[in-house]
Amino acid sequence: MNCPEFERILPEVLEGGHTAERQAHLNSCSTCSNLLADLSDISVQAKTLADSAEPSPIVWNAIEAQLRSEGLIRRSAPAPATPPWFRRWQNLWFVPVAAALAIVVGIKFYHPAGAGENIQTARHIVVTPGATVRPVSSEDQQFLDAVATRHPARQARYLADKHNADAFIDDAKEVVKDNPGDVYAQQMLINAYEQKQMLYDLAVDRSSGQ
């Protein structure tokens, strides 16, 4: 088993799905074992918030510190102790979304280049607290509700797919914005939305497959 293969089954491992092969890879690869340890910590801390109406700033700070220590985020401006955006998100769904987002970011960007994987992401990723939290539409909420009933490993995959679909939409929007008359850029944006639509269809319409 190599690093990309381990990353693919990481959601299962996080749920305790250890096998001899996976353990052997963890024993031989400090990068993956550190990644697993970090994500496990995040997951454990997120679960402690399940009964609270508002996530503790400690957890957000821990996630933020972890991402910053990996060089994945940078602070664009000094943040207030209790930022305004924070007060808007007092629903319970924020907790799994924030934790899943951190896990997704961790899975996607933690792995260093040169570890045997063909890294696709060439863009410079700047994640600032608040900037990654997009408005939640009724369709988003329906999707999140449907996903919340799934097996945790499946949840993680759905949320990762949503993250990728949203990233495609954002990038395609930028291209359209830079080239307003470009019909091919517009088609790419349509394709990006089609991906998200498919994701929602499969997650919501097929709720029988738990």
Added chain:
Amino acid sequence: MTGVSWASKTGMVLALTGLAFGAGEIRKDLHFKVGKRPMVSINNPYGPIVVKAGVPHEVVVSAILHSDKVELDQSSSRNRVDVISHLLPGADQNTGVVEYEVQVPPEADVTVHSENGRIHVEKLGGDIATEGSDSSIEVLDCSNGHVHVKTLNGPVNLSNVRNVHVDIISMGGNVLLSGVDGPFVSVNSNSGKIQYAGDFGDEGEYDFTSHTGDIEAVAPAYASIDVMARSDQGHVESDFSLAPKHTPFYVRGGKSFHGTLNKATSSVKLFSFSGRIHLKKRQN
């Protein structure tokens, strides 16, 4: 006498062992009489679905249920056959598994869904729609219909699919098209790689789009194509010496190109946001 006793005991042990091993699995065979070009739908949350061409006017469904936590719901009316694996309380991705082997008339329209099982469709001439989350999806030796594929992270493989309208949407699953042609072939991928190997047929439209996934198209020197390629943040290259053509967008070296090869009867569009695009010449 002693020998007989031992033989019978051994036989009993073997029989009981067989019963124990087979106790969890239930086999069901369903037969449906249908008319011309029936519509067959199989919805199976967990487990593989293999669909092949059988005899006209009959649909045969062979299913192996892995436990009593799942049952088959079936319905048929006139030319429509629906089979659903109905998960009962307590079913999971192990106990809810059903393995399907389905034979349909060659011209049947088929819709199949599986969350994680392999989907395999072979030698059909009707419309085919497949959906899966992590399922590997294979469509082989099909012709003349429509092929719709929706998958999140399962690999997709279409091989020897001729004169077909193809529409594939994938998030992370790699898409491999080998010997695929038709009036319209579209692949829309997020991070999965798109690979095409073929001659792009005659008078078809081929649209391949990705977000971060690479796009690789391998064509012979005799291919007749008008090809446009662009990657906003990735690299684009072509092994062919294409006759340049005007593009409606600004062409940046290494980021985009537009040109024709031979009579340019088919249109090929390769677009990615940050994936690498490579139009390769097939080495004969």
